[in-house]
Amino acid sequence: MSDPYKVLGVSPNATDDEIKNAYRELAKKYHPDNYSGSPIADLAGEKMKEINEAYDTIIAQRKQQKNGGYSSYNTSNGGYTNPGYAYYSNTGFGDVRNLIMLGRIADAEQILDGVPPENRNAEWYFLKGTVLYKRGWLEEAYNCLARACQMDPGNGEYRAAMNQVMNQRNGAYGGYNPNVTYANGCSGCDICSSLLCADCCCECMGGDLIPCC
Amino acid sequence: MVFGYIRPQKSEMLVREYEQYKAVYCSLCRQLGKSYGMMARLTLSYDCTFYALVQIAVGADCPGFKNGRCVVNPLKKCAYCNAGENELIAASALSVIMTYYKIKDDIADSRFLGKLRSALLLPFAARAHKRAARDFPWMDAIVSKSIQMQYEVEHRDNPCIDACAEPTSEMLRQIFESIAGKPENSESAKVRILRQFGYYLGRWVYLIDAADDIEKDIRFASFNPFVLKFQLNQSSTQEELDKVRGYVNQVLNLTLSQLIAALNILDLNCFGPIVDNVVKKGLPQIQKEILFKKEKMHVGSL
Numbered sequence: 001m002s003d004p005y006k007v008l009g010v011s012p013n014a015t016d017d018e019i020k021n022a023y024r025e026l027a028k029k030y031h032p033d034n035y036s037g038s039p040i041a042d043l044a045g046e047k048m049k050e051i052n053e054a055y056d057t058i059i060a061q062r063k064q065q066k067n068g069g070y071s072s073y074n075t076s077n078g079g080y081t082n083p084g085y086a087y088y089s090n091t092g093f094g095d096v097r098n099l100i101m102l103g104r105i106a107d108a109e110q111i112l113d114g115v116p117p118e119n120r121n122a123e124w125y126f127l128k129g130t131v132l133y134k135r136g137w138l139e140e141a142y143n144c145l146a147r148a149c150q151m152d153p154g155n156g157e158y159r160a161a162m163n164q165v166m167n168q169r170n171g172a173y174g175g176y177n178p179n180v181t182y183a184n185g186c187s188g189c190d191i192c193s194s195l196l197c198a199d200c201c202c203e204c205m206g207g208d209l210i211p212c213c
Numbered sequence: 214m215v216f217g218y219i220r221p222q223k224s225e226m227l228v229r230e231y232e233q234y235k236a237v238y239c240s241l242c243r244q245l246g247k248s249y250g251m252m253a254r255l256t257l258s259y260d261c262t263f264y265a266l267v268q269i270a271v272g273a274d275c276p277g278f279k280n281g282r283c284v285v286n287p288l289k290k291c292a293y294c295n296a297g298e299n300e301l302i303a304a305s306a307l308s309v310i311m312t313y314y315k316i317k318d319d320i321a322d323s324r325f326l327g328k329l330r331s332a333l334l335l336p337f338a339a340r341a342h343k344r345a346a347r348d349f350p351w352m353d354a355i356v357s358k359s360i361q362m363q364y365e366v367e368h369r370d371n372p373c374i375d376a377c378a379e380p381t382s383e384m385l386r387q388i389f390e391s392i393a394g395k396p397e398n399s400e401s402a403k404v405r406i407l408r409q410f411g412y413y414l415g416r417w418v419y420l421i422d423a424a425d426d427i428e429k430d431i432r433f434a435s436f437n438p439f440v441l442k443f444q445l446n447q448s449s450t451q452e453e454l455d456k457v458r459g460y461v462n463q464v465l466n467l468t469l470s471q472l473i474a475a476l477n478i479l480d481l482n483c484f485g486p487i488v489d490n491v492v493k494k495g496l497p498q499i500q501k502e503i504l505f506k507k508e509k510m511h512v513g514s515l
Contacts, residue, residue: 029477029478030477030478034470034473034474034477035474038409038471038474039405039409040405040406040409040474040475040478043402043405043406043478044474044477044478046402047478132375136375136382136412136413136416136471137375137376137379138375138416138464138467138468138471139373139374139375139464139467140373140375142467165467168466168467168470168471169463169464169466169467170463170466171462171466171497172470173466173469173470173473173474174466174469174470174472174473174492174493174497175462175465175466175467175469175470175496175497175500176462176465176466176497176498176500176501176504176505177466178459178462178501178504178505
């Protein structure tokens with residue numbers, strides 16, 4: 001295995017906290033949520049595994065050093081484990097789901113397109129949306145997922161996929177959100193907390209800015 | 214096909230990163246002159262600089278820098294990369310090839326003045342293009358195929374946004390995937406990630422360009438996927454336009470989320486923070502400037 005410190009991008013002299021921060025930063029980047037439905041999800045999973053192992057190795061080594069090298073430490077330090085992508089197969093489109101899972105997107109789409117329009121149910125739209133999403137046709141995918149949710153509002157699987165896309169559209173995964181004030185803004189909270197700080201400072205020096213507190 | 218959207222956000226860069234970025238930019242300018250003549254320098258763009266940057270970043274060698282003088286203005290000092298020549302050569306070829314097709318496209322599309330200007334530039338571009346296409350036939354094939362596909366899509370009946378974006382996405386997908394080298398290891402992690410990266414970068418560029426042109430395309434009744442989708446016309450109100458811009462921003466964010474996901478697992482040996490800055494800060498900034506600035510400013514130089 002390669003140098004665990006290099007994997008996390010930290011120096012071997014880094015403190016435990018620095019290592020933890022570096023690990024968290026990377027875990028956030030490789031988090032499966034960022035890749036659900038993406039054709040490169042498996043590669044992100046590998047990256048996640050790499051940093052988990054690196055983190056566990058470093059922590060174990062350090063524990064061992066601290067304990068004078070006696071204990072063999074049980075490795076599992078709260079690293080993130082990939083829950084995988086759950087495909088339920090008790091449905092009418094088991095074959096399509098299998099093809100999607102195998103990455104045979106074109107074959108899956110061919111079967112889906114062969115379904116006559118009157119037989120296209122919520123699951124059909126969900127799977128069509130999944131296939132389109134993998135192909136990069138994000139807007140058509142969004143429309144299909146919306147249709148699936150509309151046809152079967154109670155289905156958690158469709159809803160989860162839809163929520164993911166909604167969040168991505170609103171800039172939760174990067175991009176620009178016109179409704180959020182960025183860094184240089186000053187909100188009501190900022191004003192209040194600044195005033196409270198000023199009050200505390202005054203009180204230290206014997207004065208008082210806000211008499212009631 | 215338009216240039217200049219893929220650029221870093223300068224205010225968020227370290228001075229050292231900015232200098233490195235400029236060094237790649239200046240090196241590309243110099244390489245353009247070396248490979249395709251003085252006039253080819255005019256095709257220099259941020260987009261092709263980014264292409265050079267990513268190529269160097271995923272490559273094995275990190276370039277050092279040496280000081281020199283600007284080739285255009287000898288009074289100005291600037292730095293140059295002392296490695297990455299092959300990457301810069303490929304980027305200059307892409308620059309020349311894309312500009313050539315853009316000029317041809319402008320001759321077909323624009324009105325009198327634009328036509329005249331493009332017609333005057335065409336002989337220079339054609340000569341440079343001939344040499345670039347000889348050196349990089351695969352690149353020329355990818356770009357010309359994409360132009361042809363775009364033409365076909367736009368003449369189809371009511372094409373959807375995804376279909377309109379496909380040719381550009383596909384073009385950059387192939388161009389970025391070729392960074393990883395020969396096709397025999399076509400399923401390596403690097404190829405798969407670069408493929409995704411290129412596809413969504415192309416998609417983003419197409420969409421932002423279309424968004425930028427909404428008003429112009431309404432005025433001249435040119436093809437525009439958003440104008441078509443929302444049936445916009447001369448009598449559309451500012452409110453309607455703002456609503457469309459909000460929608461376009463969401464489409465761009467969704468695209469960017471995929472682009473960032475690919476970038477996050479791409480191994481970069483150097484320039485990592487610069488590439489990160491361009492994708493995570495620069496592109497959203499352009500979205501903001503094009504879609505939400507009250508008085509629209511032209512996106513100028515860095």
